[in-house]
Amino acid sequence: MQPHEVEQAAIRRGTMRRWLLSAPALVIIFLASFGPLFVMLAFSVLEKGDYGGVKPWTFSFDGWANVFFQHDIFTGELGFADAHLSIFWRSVRLSIITTALTLVLGFPTAYFIATRPRKTREIWVFLVTIPFWTNLLIRTFAMQEVIRNEGVINTVAMRLGMISEPIQIMYTDWAVLFGMTYVYLPLMVLPLYASMEKLDFRLVEAAYDLYANRFKVLRRIILPLTKPGIIAGSILVFIPSLGAYVTPRVLGGGKNMMLGNLIGLQFGKGNNWPLGAAISITLMVVVMVALLVYVRATARAGGDDRGR
Amino acid sequence: MAFPDRFDGLPAAPRCEGVYKVTGDTRGNNVAIDVLGVTKVFGAADSGFRALDKVSASIRQNEFFTLLGPSGCGKTTLLRLIAGFEFPTEGRILLDGEDIAALPPFRRPVNTVFQSYALFPHLTVAKNISFGLEMLGWPATKIASTVERMLALVKMEPMADRLTDQISGGQQQRVALARALAPNPRVLLLDEPLSALDFKLRKEMQIELKRLQGETGITFVFVTHDQEEALTMSDRIAVMSAGRILQVGSPREIYDRPTERFVADFIGETNFLEGEAKVAGDRLLEVRLDAGATVKATAPDAALHAGRTTVAVRPEHADLVPGDGPADLTGVLKNIVYFGTDTHFHMTLDNGVPFIVRQQNTPGEGSGFSIGEQVGVRLHADAAQALKD
Missing domain, CATH: 3.40.50.300 (P-loop containing nucleotide triphosphate hydrolases)
Structure with missing residues (x-):
């Protein structure tokens, strides 16, 4: 064999071995991420079973049609599924507001932690993660204790004479926002902190030196340089918010449903698994489109920063 | 060289032409x-x-x-x-x-060139330079012309649109300079x-x-x-x-003319010689060195007193001479270190104090001295500088 043939054979062997060695991981990733999706996709195009489940090998697009359209109960006319659309809209709206709120609250928090001495930083990060130790459902019920009519906020405010009647917070969008912001705040703080910890604070000094006041330093230096953290945090908050189940269920009540509750309903009392599967996939598509738009937009904004 | 005013609205500070020559005055308008x-x-x-x-x-x-x-x-x-x-x-x-x-x-x-340069990694070279000007609110046309002049000043015109991690360390240094100089x-x-x-x-x-x-x-x-x-x-x-x-x-x-031992020691190489001093005039001491000779030493005001004193002698302000001739100090040659442009002769004086003489090298044969030899040192006039203790 010529020397270069030997070399190529060695490269081929190396490539083979790499694929073989990573095969277990690839199989797990493939099965775990695409397997359930295929099941969902299959369920969404089957006919619904009479008592939940689906009828195998009986194909039907009713599930998908019912996502957007419904037959009027009385006249049988086909119209838009207003209930579904308004739940979609409420979910997107509440998720965007939640993302914005966690960003506004999380940014100063992460900045605070990142500017502490190295040793104390770890303690602060540790404190941020403490809520994860308790079950989400229990934390949500605790939240209910804070905001319900006889809860902490209303009791204290009434004692202080700030209000004469309890403010109805429970079972409103405010309650859902309040709960989701609380629940997802750590998911914003942690990636923000990760990117801020890498921020070279000598750049902040350099900007001060070049006549930038505090606000301009924030806008021109800190925000652009921590953008990866902002994007990561926003994604981590927005996506689970969109599919949130426990928080809107407990704090929002039956009237303030979000997508997660709607899907849950179809698989539970609704006995309409194909519809539930179709809504789930729709939710996923919405998330993916939102992500694409967001990433495109921020990439373009980044290009502007370079002034080309 | 005409530079624009630093701050629009504020009067430009008066500037001297050329490099101001140092005088004794330190509290004047300069x-x-x-x-x-x-x-x-x-x-x-x-x-x-x-x-x-x-x-x-x-x-x-x-x-x-x-x-x-x-x-x-x-x-x-x-x-x-x-x-x-x-x-x-x-x-x-x-x-x-x-x-x-x-x-x-x-x-x-006041602008700073940082040790780490601290260039903004998300901005191009040109945008780094214009940053301070934008913060000062200069009009866009003035910013553009200033950035152009700064790029030319540090010879970085071809790199204007690069990001700062795409240029070498020396180029980053130039950008840092241009960025700090741009607001004048x-x-x-x-x-x-x-x-x-x-x-x-x-x-x-x-x-x-x-x-x-x-x-x-x-x-x-x-x-x-x-x-x-x-x-x-x-x-x-x-x-x-x-x-x-x-x-x-x-x-x-x-x-x-270092005034203190730390200064003499920190800057360049120095020989320190102890001796007994008496005042010999304006800023002048006469020092009888422990190593033998008596020398005139220039003294700062703080060192102008009789008694024990230390004088500093630079290695190149002395000549090495054969041990049998007339000399200010005598001792044994311990080591010869060749440096290309010059040679360092490490010797130990008769009273045990180390002393270094530096001689310019000339083409041809070696110095003619050998290790272990008895040698002498002649100090140049004005070589000795008395130090504040």
């Missing part, structure tokens, strides 16, 4: 920065670390002023106080006669800006810095621990140690 009794303590006022201890200095307009000292001597702290990143515990800092000690950095017409500050502060460069590039940038200072006429305050850099570049040097300024003077004054 002072750019006056540091008055500045103390900086980090931590608690009584128990904290005293980085600067009642430091005073006058930095003149258009001067290349160097703060020289070992790490931890307070030179960078003094620079940061002038820049506004730290505030003095005590004392005042005047810029053109105005107290700036309480102003934040973005209100001082009253004073440019340079915090060991050349320490990250390799030897050859450093030499180039030293010349470059001098050129830029000449062309812009801006006062440079330069921090370094490299004595050679300080000697070659500065109009005046302030030697610092342990939070104090020990001596301020021209490179020649600092080198030839």
Whole structure:
């Protein structure tokens, strides 16, 4: 064999071995991420079973049609599924507001932690993660204790004479926002902190030196340089918010449903698994489109920063 | 060289033409920065670390002023106080006669070249340079023309649209300089800006810095621990140690006439000789050295007294002579170190004190001296400098 043939054979062997060695991981990733999706996709195009489940090998697009359209109960006319659309809209709206709120609250928090001495930083990060130790459902019920009519906020405010009647917070969008912001705040703080910890604070000094006041330093230096953290945090908050189940269920009540509750309903009392599967996939598509738009937009904004 | 006014709306400060020549006057109108009794303590006022201890200095307009000292001597702290990143515990800092000690950095017409360069990684070279101008609210056309001139000044025009991590260390250095010079500050502060460069590039940038200072006429305050850099570049040097300024003077004054042992020792090589002194005139001592000879020694006011004293003699301010001839000092040659341009002769004097003589090399044969030989030393006139104890 010529020397270069030997070399190529060695490269081929190396490539083979790499694929073989990573095969277990690839199989797990493939099965775990695409397997359930295929099941969902299959369920969404089957006919619904009479008592939940689906009828195998009986194909039907009713599930998908019912996502957007419904037959009027009385006249049988086909119209838009207003209930579904308004739940979609409420979910997107509440998720965007939640993302914005966690960003506004999380940014100063992460900045605070990142500017502490190295040793104390770890303690602060540790404190941020403490809520994860308790079950989400229990934390949500605790939240209910804070905001319900006889809860902490209303009791204290009434004692202080700030209000004469309890403010109805429970079972409103405010309650859902309040709960989701609380629940997802750590998911914003942690990636923000990760990117801020890498921020070279000598750049902040350099900007001060070049006549930038505090606000301009924030806008021109800190925000652009921590953008990866902002994007990561926003994604981590927005996506689970969109599919949130426990928080809107407990704090929002039956009237303030979000997508997660709607899907849950179809698989539970609704006995309409194909519809539930179709809504789930729709939710996923919405998330993916939102992500694409967001990433495109921020990439373009980044290009502007370079002034080309 | 015509430069635009720094701040629109504020009158431009008067500028001297060319490099201002140093005179004895330090309190005239020519002072750019006056540091008055500045103390900086980090931590608690009584128990904290005293980085600067009642430091005073006058930095003149258009001067290349160097703060020289070992790490931890307070030179960078003094620079940061002038820049506004730290505030003095005590004392005042005047810029053109105005107290700036309480102003934040973005209100001082002073710019800094950082040791790490601190270029903004998300901005191009051109955008880095224009940053300060945008913050000052200059009109766009003026910004564009200034950036162009700055790029030309540091020879970086082809790199204008690169990001700062796409250029070499030496180029980053140039951009950092251009960025700090662009707003035409009253004073440019340079915090060991050349320490990250390799030897050859450093030499180039030293010349470059001098050129830029000449062309812009801006006062440079330069921090370094490299004595050679300080000697070659500065109009005046302030030697610092342990939070104090020990001596301020021209490179020649600092080198030839050190007033303290630390200064003599820190800058260049020096022989220290002990002796008994008596006053012999204005700034002159007559010292009977323990090693034998009696020499006339120049003395700063603080060292002008009779009694025990130390004199410093530079190795090149003495000649090695054969042991049997007339000589000021005698001893045994212990080692000969060849340096190319010159040779160092390490000897031990008769009273056991080490002494080094440096001789220029000439083409041809060796020095003619050999190790173990009895040799003599002749001191040049004016070679001895008495030190404050």
